[in-house]
Amino acid sequence: MVHFTAEEKSTILSLWGKVNVEEAGGEALGRLLVVYPWTQRFFDSFGNLSSASAIMGNPKVKAHGKKVLTSFGEAVKNMDNLKPAFAKLSELHCDKLHVDPENFKLLGNVMVIILATHFGKEFTPDVQAAWQKLVSGVATALAHKYH
Protein backbone atom coordinates (compact mmCIF):
# COMPACT_ATOMS: atom_id res chain seq x y z
CA MET A 1 0.00 0.00 0.00
CA VAL A 2 1.51 3.33 -1.03
CA HIS A 3 2.04 5.82 1.77
CA PHE A 4 2.22 9.59 1.26
CA THR A 5 4.03 11.93 3.62
CA ALA A 6 2.27 15.12 4.68
CA GLU A 7 4.60 17.04 2.42
CA GLU A 8 3.84 14.86 -0.60
CA LYS A 9 0.10 15.27 0.00
CA SER A 10 0.33 19.02 0.21
CA THR A 11 2.57 19.13 -2.90
CA ILE A 12 0.01 17.11 -4.84
CA LEU A 13 -3.02 19.06 -3.56
CA SER A 14 -1.52 22.44 -4.27
CA LEU A 15 -0.67 21.54 -7.87
CA TRP A 16 -4.03 19.81 -8.45
CA GLY A 17 -5.79 22.99 -7.39
CA LYS A 18 -4.29 24.76 -10.39
CA VAL A 19 -5.12 22.10 -12.97
CA ASN A 20 -7.84 22.76 -15.54
CA VAL A 21 -9.30 19.27 -15.42
CA GLU A 22 -11.27 19.58 -18.66
CA GLU A 23 -8.31 20.80 -20.69
CA ALA A 24 -5.71 18.58 -19.10
CA GLY A 25 -7.96 15.53 -19.38
CA GLY A 26 -8.42 15.96 -23.11
CA GLU A 27 -4.73 16.56 -23.56
CA ALA A 28 -3.72 13.53 -21.51
CA LEU A 29 -5.99 11.11 -23.34
CA GLY A 30 -5.13 12.70 -26.67
CA ARG A 31 -1.39 12.35 -26.12
CA LEU A 32 -1.85 8.74 -24.98
CA LEU A 33 -3.56 7.95 -28.29
CA VAL A 34 -0.91 9.85 -30.30
CA VAL A 35 2.22 8.59 -28.55
CA TYR A 36 1.02 4.99 -28.04
CA PRO A 37 -1.26 4.43 -31.05
CA TRP A 38 -2.10 0.88 -30.03
CA THR A 39 -4.17 2.35 -27.19
CA GLN A 40 -6.64 3.47 -29.85
CA ARG A 41 -7.89 -0.14 -29.79
CA PHE A 42 -10.34 0.82 -27.04
CA PHE A 43 -11.82 3.72 -28.93
CA ASP A 44 -13.17 2.43 -32.26
CA SER A 45 -16.35 4.43 -31.75
CA PHE A 46 -14.55 7.74 -31.39
CA GLY A 47 -14.44 8.63 -35.08
CA ASN A 48 -11.45 10.34 -36.66
CA LEU A 49 -8.18 9.36 -34.96
CA SER A 50 -6.14 9.44 -38.16
CA SER A 51 -3.56 12.08 -37.20
CA ALA A 52 -2.18 13.87 -34.15
CA SER A 53 -4.26 16.97 -34.89
CA ALA A 54 -7.39 14.89 -35.55
CA ILE A 55 -6.93 13.13 -32.22
CA MET A 56 -6.21 16.27 -30.19
CA GLY A 57 -9.20 18.05 -31.73
CA ASN A 58 -11.61 15.12 -31.50
CA PRO A 59 -14.57 16.11 -29.27
CA LYS A 60 -15.10 12.54 -28.03
CA VAL A 61 -11.46 12.34 -26.96
CA LYS A 62 -11.80 15.62 -25.10
CA ALA A 63 -15.03 14.56 -23.39
CA HIS A 64 -13.68 11.19 -22.36
CA GLY A 65 -10.42 12.72 -21.23
CA LYS A 66 -12.35 15.05 -18.97
CA LYS A 67 -14.24 12.06 -17.52
CA VAL A 68 -11.02 10.19 -16.83
CA LEU A 69 -9.27 13.11 -15.20
CA THR A 70 -12.30 14.03 -13.10
CA SER A 71 -12.20 10.49 -11.78
CA PHE A 72 -8.51 10.96 -11.07
CA GLY A 73 -9.58 13.80 -8.80
CA GLU A 74 -10.97 11.10 -6.51
CA ALA A 75 -7.44 9.78 -6.12
CA VAL A 76 -6.25 13.17 -4.92
CA LYS A 77 -9.05 13.16 -2.31
CA ASN A 78 -8.31 9.58 -1.22
CA MET A 79 -4.56 9.23 -1.23
CA ASP A 80 -4.63 7.00 1.86
CA ASN A 81 -7.40 4.78 0.47
CA LEU A 82 -6.69 4.32 -3.20
CA LYS A 83 -7.60 0.64 -3.44
CA PRO A 84 -11.08 0.97 -1.89
CA ALA A 85 -11.69 4.25 -3.70
CA PHE A 86 -11.06 2.62 -7.09
CA ALA A 87 -12.50 -0.85 -6.38
CA LYS A 88 -15.61 -0.39 -8.50
CA LEU A 89 -13.71 1.22 -11.35
CA SER A 90 -11.19 -1.61 -11.19
CA GLU A 91 -13.96 -4.18 -11.64
CA LEU A 92 -15.38 -2.16 -14.52
CA HIS A 93 -12.04 -1.93 -16.33
CA CYS A 94 -11.51 -5.69 -15.96
CA ASP A 95 -14.97 -7.14 -16.50
CA LYS A 96 -16.56 -4.72 -18.94
CA LEU A 97 -13.83 -2.64 -20.55
CA HIS A 98 -11.14 -5.37 -20.72
CA VAL A 99 -8.29 -2.87 -20.44
CA ASP A 100 -4.77 -4.24 -19.86
CA PRO A 101 -3.51 -2.54 -16.66
CA GLU A 102 -0.30 -1.67 -18.48
CA ASN A 103 -2.35 1.12 -20.03
CA PHE A 104 -2.88 2.74 -16.62
CA LYS A 105 0.90 3.12 -16.30
CA LEU A 106 1.14 4.64 -19.77
CA LEU A 107 -1.62 7.16 -19.03
CA GLY A 108 -0.14 8.00 -15.62
CA ASN A 109 3.21 8.85 -17.18
CA VAL A 110 1.55 10.93 -19.92
CA MET A 111 -0.24 12.88 -17.16
CA VAL A 112 3.07 13.57 -15.44
CA ILE A 113 4.49 14.86 -18.71
CA ILE A 114 1.51 17.17 -19.21
CA LEU A 115 1.94 18.57 -15.71
CA ALA A 116 5.56 19.26 -16.66
CA THR A 117 4.53 21.19 -19.79
CA HIS A 118 2.00 23.24 -17.81
CA PHE A 119 4.03 23.96 -14.72
CA GLY A 120 7.60 24.16 -16.08
CA LYS A 121 10.15 24.97 -13.40
CA GLU A 122 7.54 24.60 -10.67
CA PHE A 123 7.42 20.90 -11.56
CA THR A 124 10.65 20.16 -9.69
CA PRO A 125 12.11 16.68 -9.21
CA ASP A 126 10.47 16.53 -5.75
CA VAL A 127 7.07 17.49 -7.13
CA GLN A 128 7.47 14.96 -9.93
CA ALA A 129 8.39 12.24 -7.43
CA ALA A 130 5.20 12.85 -5.43
CA TRP A 131 3.10 12.66 -8.58
CA GLN A 132 4.86 9.51 -9.80
CA LYS A 133 3.87 7.89 -6.49
CA LEU A 134 0.28 8.96 -7.00
CA VAL A 135 -0.07 7.79 -10.60
CA SER A 136 1.63 4.53 -9.71
CA GLY A 137 -0.73 4.10 -6.74
CA VAL A 138 -3.76 4.75 -8.94
CA ALA A 139 -2.52 2.30 -11.58
CA THR A 140 -2.08 -0.37 -8.90
CA ALA A 141 -5.51 0.38 -7.38
CA LEU A 142 -7.19 0.15 -10.78
CA ALA A 143 -5.53 -3.21 -11.40
CA HIS A 144 -6.27 -4.53 -7.94
CA LYS A 145 -9.61 -6.23 -8.70
CA TYR A 146 -8.46 -7.91 -11.88
CA HIS A 147 -8.88 -11.62 -12.14
Place this chain on the structure above:
Amino acid sequence: MVLSAADKNNIKAAWNAIGSHAGDHGAEALERMFHSFPTTKTYFSHFDLSHGSTQIKGHGKKVADALGNAVNHLDDIPTALSALSDLHAHELRVDPVNFRFLSHCLLVTLASHHPGEFTPAVHASLDKFFSTVSTVLTSKYR
Protein backbone atom coordinates in the same frame (compact mmCIF):
# COMPACT_ATOMS: atom_id res chain seq x y z
CA MET B 1 9.56 0.21 -34.46
CA VAL B 2 10.66 2.50 -37.25
CA LEU B 3 11.60 6.16 -37.14
CA SER B 4 9.72 7.82 -39.99
CA ALA B 5 11.05 10.80 -41.93
CA ALA B 6 8.69 12.99 -39.90
CA ASP B 7 10.02 11.49 -36.65
CA LYS B 8 13.60 12.20 -37.71
CA ASN B 9 12.74 15.81 -38.54
CA ASN B 10 11.00 16.25 -35.19
CA ILE B 11 13.94 14.74 -33.32
CA LYS B 12 16.51 16.92 -35.06
CA ALA B 13 14.42 20.07 -34.61
CA ALA B 14 13.89 19.30 -30.93
CA TRP B 15 17.60 18.69 -30.38
CA ASN B 16 18.38 21.95 -32.14
CA ALA B 17 15.99 23.82 -29.88
CA ILE B 18 17.68 22.27 -26.84
CA GLY B 19 21.04 23.51 -28.11
CA SER B 20 23.70 24.05 -25.46
CA HIS B 21 21.28 23.09 -22.67
CA ALA B 22 21.58 19.40 -23.50
CA GLY B 23 24.13 18.69 -20.77
CA ASP B 24 22.03 20.46 -18.13
CA HIS B 25 18.93 18.63 -19.26
CA GLY B 26 20.82 15.33 -19.05
CA ALA B 27 21.79 16.09 -15.47
CA GLU B 28 18.26 17.17 -14.57
CA ALA B 29 16.80 14.00 -16.08
CA LEU B 30 19.16 11.91 -13.97
CA GLU B 31 18.22 13.83 -10.84
CA ARG B 32 14.52 13.38 -11.59
CA MET B 33 15.09 9.69 -12.14
CA PHE B 34 16.90 9.23 -8.82
CA HIS B 35 14.05 11.02 -7.01
CA SER B 36 11.10 9.34 -8.71
CA PHE B 37 12.59 5.90 -9.15
CA PRO B 38 14.93 5.40 -6.18
CA THR B 39 15.88 1.86 -7.25
CA THR B 40 17.93 3.48 -10.04
CA LYS B 41 20.32 4.80 -7.39
CA THR B 42 21.63 1.27 -6.89
CA TYR B 43 23.79 1.74 -9.98
CA PHE B 44 25.38 4.88 -8.56
CA SER B 45 26.48 3.92 -5.06
CA HIS B 46 29.87 5.43 -5.95
CA PHE B 47 28.34 8.83 -6.80
CA ASP B 48 27.51 11.89 -4.78
CA LEU B 49 23.80 12.10 -5.61
CA SER B 50 23.03 15.35 -3.82
CA HIS B 51 21.45 18.23 -5.76
CA GLY B 52 24.00 20.00 -7.95
CA SER B 53 26.56 17.23 -7.63
CA THR B 54 29.52 17.58 -10.00
CA GLN B 55 29.31 13.88 -10.74
CA ILE B 56 25.67 14.12 -11.80
CA LYS B 57 26.46 17.16 -13.95
CA GLY B 58 29.32 15.27 -15.59
CA HIS B 59 27.27 12.17 -16.14
CA GLY B 60 24.34 14.17 -17.48
CA LYS B 61 26.62 15.70 -20.09
CA LYS B 62 27.92 12.25 -21.02
CA VAL B 63 24.37 10.98 -21.54
CA ALA B 64 23.42 14.11 -23.52
CA ASP B 65 26.49 13.82 -25.75
CA ALA B 66 25.67 10.19 -26.53
CA LEU B 67 22.09 11.14 -27.39
CA GLY B 68 23.37 13.99 -29.56
CA ASN B 69 25.56 11.50 -31.38
CA ALA B 70 22.51 9.32 -31.99
CA VAL B 71 20.60 12.36 -33.31
CA ASN B 72 23.39 12.90 -35.84
CA HIS B 73 23.14 9.29 -36.99
CA LEU B 74 19.42 8.62 -36.98
CA ASP B 75 19.76 6.40 -40.05
CA ASP B 76 22.09 4.02 -38.23
CA ILE B 77 21.82 4.31 -34.48
CA PRO B 78 23.10 0.75 -33.81
CA THR B 79 26.43 1.53 -35.48
CA ALA B 80 26.75 4.95 -33.87
CA LEU B 81 26.12 3.53 -30.38
CA SER B 82 27.88 0.19 -30.87
CA ALA B 83 30.62 0.85 -28.32
CA LEU B 84 28.12 2.10 -25.75
CA SER B 85 26.03 -0.96 -26.40
CA ASP B 86 29.04 -3.20 -25.63
CA LEU B 87 29.75 -1.21 -22.48
CA HIS B 88 26.21 -1.61 -21.16
CA ALA B 89 26.12 -5.31 -22.00
CA HIS B 90 29.45 -6.38 -20.58
CA GLU B 91 30.35 -3.89 -17.89
CA LEU B 92 27.47 -1.74 -16.74
CA ARG B 93 24.75 -4.38 -17.08
CA VAL B 94 21.97 -1.95 -16.15
CA ASP B 95 18.68 -3.86 -16.02
CA PRO B 96 16.63 -2.97 -19.10
CA VAL B 97 13.68 -1.65 -17.06
CA ASN B 98 15.77 1.34 -16.05
CA PHE B 99 16.07 2.71 -19.58
CA ARG B 100 12.32 3.36 -19.51
CA PHE B 101 12.69 5.34 -16.29
CA LEU B 102 15.46 7.53 -17.71
CA SER B 103 13.63 7.97 -21.03
CA HIS B 104 10.51 9.11 -19.17
CA CYS B 105 12.51 11.60 -17.08
CA LEU B 106 14.20 12.93 -20.21
CA LEU B 107 10.74 13.57 -21.66
CA VAL B 108 9.58 15.27 -18.43
CA THR B 109 12.70 17.48 -18.45
CA LEU B 110 12.24 18.50 -22.07
CA ALA B 111 8.50 19.05 -21.55
CA SER B 112 9.11 21.34 -18.60
CA HIS B 113 11.79 23.45 -20.32
CA HIS B 114 10.40 23.53 -23.86
CA PRO B 115 6.60 23.28 -23.58
CA GLY B 116 6.05 25.18 -26.83
CA GLU B 117 8.08 22.75 -28.90
CA PHE B 118 6.82 19.70 -27.03
CA THR B 119 3.71 19.14 -29.15
CA PRO B 120 1.99 15.73 -29.15
CA ALA B 121 3.70 14.79 -32.44
CA VAL B 122 7.15 15.80 -31.16
CA HIS B 123 6.44 14.00 -27.87
CA ALA B 124 5.65 10.86 -29.86
CA SER B 125 8.81 11.12 -31.99
CA LEU B 126 11.04 11.69 -28.97
CA ASP B 127 9.45 8.79 -27.12
CA LYS B 128 10.20 6.58 -30.12
CA PHE B 129 13.76 7.93 -30.30
CA PHE B 130 14.55 7.19 -26.64
CA SER B 131 12.92 3.80 -27.00
CA THR B 132 15.10 3.04 -30.02
CA VAL B 133 18.26 4.13 -28.20
CA SER B 134 17.27 1.98 -25.19
CA THR B 135 16.75 -1.04 -27.43
CA VAL B 136 20.17 -0.52 -29.03
CA LEU B 137 21.88 -0.19 -25.65
CA THR B 138 20.37 -3.45 -24.40
CA SER B 139 20.68 -5.33 -27.72
CA LYS B 140 23.84 -7.27 -26.81
CA TYR B 141 22.79 -8.26 -23.29
CA ARG B 142 22.41 -11.91 -24.22
